[in-house]
Amino acid sequence: MNKIKLGIIGMGRMGITHYSIINSHPDVEIVSVADTSKMILDILKKYVPDLQVFKDYKELIDASKPDAIIVCTPPNLHYEVCNYACEHDIHVFCEKPFTANIEQAKELKEKFAAKSLINQVGYVNRFNDIFMTVKKYINEGLIGNIVRFRSEMFTCTVTKKEETESWRSFRENGGGAVYEIAAHAIDLVDYLIGKPDKIVGTSMNQIYSKHVEDIVSSTFVYNNGTSGTLYVNWCDTSYRKPANKLELFGIKGKILADQHGLKIFLNADDLQTGYKKGWNTVYITDVFTSVDFYVRGNEFTRQLYYFADSILKKESGNKCDFSAGYDAQYVMNQLFVDSESNKLN
Amino acid sequence: MEKIDKIIFGDNQFFGINHMSQEKAQQLSEKFFNIENIYKVYDIAFANGIQAVMLNSNDRAREICDYFRNHKSQYGHLSWYPSIPYPHKYANMVNEKGIFPAINDVLFKNNTALGVLGMVAKGGMAVLNKDAIELMKMLVDVEAKIYKGLNVKVIFLQNIIVDLLLGYDFKDVFYEYCEYIRKKYHAIPGLITQNLPFLKKKLEEWQIEEVVICSSINKIGYLMSPDVPTYVETINNNHSDKYQLMAMSTLASGAIRAKDAYEFINSLNLQSVVFGASSEKNIQETVSLINIK
Numbered sequence: 065m066n067k068i069k070l071g072i073i074g075m076g077r078m079g080i081t082h083y084s085i086i087n088s089h090p091d092v093e094i095v096s097v098a099d100t101s102k103m104i105l106d107i108l109k110k111y112v113p114d115l116q117v118f119k120d121y122k123e124l125i126d127a128s129k130p131d132a133i134i135v136c137t138p139p140n141l142h143y144e145v146c147n148y149a150c151e152h153d154i155h156v157f158c159e160k161p162f163t164a165n166i167e168q169a170k171e172l173k174e175k176f177a178a179k180s181l182i183n184q185v186g187y188v189n190r191f192n193d194i195f196m197t198v199k200k201y202i203n204e205g206l207i208g209n210i211v212r213f214r215s216e217m218f219t220c221t222v223t224k225k226e227e228t229e230s231w232r233s234f235r236e237n238g239g240g241a242v243y244e245i246a247a248h249a250i251d252l253v254d255y256l257i258g259k260p261d262k263i264v265g266t267s268m269n270q271i272y273s274k275h276v277e278d279i280v281s282s283t284f285v286y287n288n289g290t291s292g293t294l295y296v297n298w299c300d301t302s303y304r305k306p307a308n309k310l311e312l313f314g315i316k317g318k319i320l321a322d323q324h325g326l327k328i329f330l331n332a333d334d335l336q337t338g339y340k341k342g343w344n345t346v347y348i349t350d351v352f353t354s355v356d357f358y359v360r361g362n363e364f365t366r367q368l369y370y371f372a373d374s375i376l377k378k379e380s381g382n383k384c385d386f387s388a389g390y391d392a393q394y395v396m397n398q399l400f401v402d403s404e405s406n407k408l409n
Numbered sequence: 410m411e412k413i414d415k416i417i418f419g420d421n422q423f424f425g426i427n428h429m430s431q432e433k434a435q436q437l438s439e440k441f442f443n444i445e446n447i448y449k450v451y452d453i454a455f456a457n458g459i460q461a462v463m464l465n466s467n468d469r470a471r472e473i474c475d476y477f478r479n480h481k482s483q484y485g486h487l488s489w490y491p492s493i494p495y496p497h498k499y500a501n502m503v504n505e506k507g508i509f510p511a512i513n514d515v516l517f518k519n520n521t522a523l524g525v526l527g528m529v530a531k532g533g534m535a536v537l538n539k540d541a542i543e544l545m546k547m548l549v550d551v552e553a554k555i556y557k558g559l560n561v562k563v564i565f566l567q568n569i570i571v572d573l574l575l576g577y578d579f580k581d582v583f584y585e586y587c588e589y590i591r592k593k594y595h596a597i598p599g600l601i602t603q604n605l606p607f608l609k610k611k612l613e614e615w616q617i618e619e620v621v622i623c624s625s626i627n628k629i630g631y632l633m634s635p636d637v638p639t640y641v642e643t644i645n646n647n648h649s650d651k652y653q654l655m656a657m658s659t660l661a662s663g664a665i666r667a668k669d670a671y672e673f674i675n676s677l678n679l680q681s682v683v684f685g686a687s688s689e690k691n692i693q694e695t696v697s698l699i700n701i702k
């Protein structure tokens with residue numbers, strides 16, 4: 065294969081970042097972008113004369129014939145864009161949340177698997193140096209079987225009543241703290257512990273949003289006796305940047321982790337890792353590996369390079385595929401169902 | 410190109426930024442909530458011979474700049490190295506409204522402190538022409554206002570913007586930024602990056618010279634893309650009359666002991682180091698360890 069011909073659909077915040085990152089990949093050529101906003105298309109056209117720009121994603125696919133696309137539209141459009149790409153045998157990287165509807169997630173997962181096209185969802189924490197390290201330690205049995213966990217995420221995304229409404233203001237468009245933020249905290253659980261067998265005790269609060277939830281908490285239960293809690297708040301102004309926080313309690317010790325580092329408590333010395341009985345601190349500077357081009361954190365580069373390298377068959381492509389996208393979608397759907405049934409009136 | 414200061418005092422320590430530990434960052438941000446405590450640390454730095462300050466245009470920059478402007482007789486000799494913009498200031502607006510409405514608000518709504526009339530006339534044009542370079546100049550003006558009247562030597566563009574634009578290969582935007590800073594502000598254009606070798610290669614290709622490049626430089630390669638050997642080669646083959654190189658994150662958020670960190674820094678062909686510290690002991694120690702040519 066020559067260079068991968070790539071198109072980007074949805075040039076908002078994420079599309080703009082992804083363009084910059086993937087444009088640095090030596091085997092990728094960005095041939096086209098699509099967005100319904102003329103403003104961004106005009107600017108790009110002006111400074112990148114060779115780029116083909118489209119208002120309609122179908123035209124992008126029909127006319128520029130990309131090998132692969134990156135989908136960064138609002139979530140309610142992910143399904144139709146991915147579906148159209150699948151019909152045209154195009155590899156897809158789709159931003160999270162995978163869809164805004166569980167049936168659509170299932171259908172896409174099955175269709176892409178049947179065609180053996182590379183498919184990836186933007187759960188970027190799977191490419192984060194710290195969380196990759198946590199995964200490795202869990203697999204090696206450092207803290208033994210995990211009995212109990214907490215997965216939390218805090219951001220200051222919504223800090224006052226919104227003056228204008230956008231796709232973020234409506235659940236059916238993929239807005240709300242669950243789709244926007246909790247998605248990441250849920251995917252971390254899926255990635256590190258597995259998909260829960262039952263979801264109970266879900267509750268949601270509104271602070272500033274009119275139509276969607278601002279806070280969510282829930283309990284995840286597993287057939288093997290493990291359980292854990294989820295707590296996510298996107299109105300927390302005490303956090304300058306989005307923060308994931310994890311606590312994993314196992315029979316041999318526990319791990320506390322966030323994007324910056326991890327603390328490990330062990331009941332006994334561990335020969336393989338060299339960690340001692342008691343507290344051990346691991347900083348990001350102890351475990352990071354560099355990426356070739358940095359825009360917004362190593363994980364963002366790593367996830368897109370992984371997508372391109374999977375198309376080039378240098379990677380397996382299954383680290384965060386549409387079935388992972390479906391799993392998170394399933395949990396989010398359960399959260400909505402469960403919280404409805406827990407309402408008092 | 411005018412020589413930049415060898416040692417520059419940074420500001421991350423004041424604003425709850427610590428890449429290593431949120432807890433540490435929290436403690437510091439509590440301590441420096443009272444702005445007097447910030448001025449005290451500056452005075453310690455100045456007493457130890459530092460005469461240059463790098464300041465990010467965050468929420469408190471305006472107040473800090475006012476203070477130094479109002480005490481000109483005492484601080485008039487200092488050189489300033491502002492870096493713009495402060496991304497988090499815009500992040501929420503962009504979240505809520507999208508990119509272009511947010512830019513619009515910054516330029517036309519939240520402009521109590523700006524020269525409104527000229528700006529609106531210019532802005533109306535820029536938006537009509539969808540001219541990214543005009544927009545860029547206006548955003549620079551909004552941010553640069555904070556530092557007006559101070560002795561500004563370099564105006565840096567933050568890495569989050571530089572590296573994003575670098576990925577797009579936007580030569581014109583880099584060129585115009587540098588020219589604008591030189592002509593309008595009579596300062597040296599500065600670019601902060603986490604991709605020093607790539608940026609420098611591009612600047613050479615584009616024939617953009619006489620620029621200060623600031624980048625994380627530490628021996629473990631933290632926040633250095635692609636890797637340490639490529640950095641070392643780039644730095645040691647550099648001609649400082651074309652590009653003056655400034656090191657930041659020299660301790661890699663505390664992962665490296667100061668002595669080892671500066672042994673590495675001093676072995677490189679660097680023109681400047683920016684560091685932040687909040688205790689007299691650390692400031693003294695760092696100043697005594699920095700020994701670049």
Ligand SMILES: NC(=O)c1ccc[n+]([C@@H]2O[C@H](COP(=O)([O-])OP(=O)(O)OC[C@H]3O[C@@H](n4cnc5c(N)ncnc54)[C@H](O)[C@@H]3O)[C@@H](O)[C@H]2O)c1
Binds near residue numbers: 186187
């Ligand atoms: N992984 C992460 O950390 C992360 C962070 C932010 C957003 N996201 C996800 O990325 C996606 C986009 O979010 P965003 O913040 O960039 O939103 P955004 O609103 O900034 O951008 C969406 C873009 O899609 C365009 N668009 C709308 N309809 C379109 C259509 N029919 N065809 C083509 N383009 C169309 C809009 O004009 C806009 O430019 C969402 O799924 C979001 O959840 C992921």
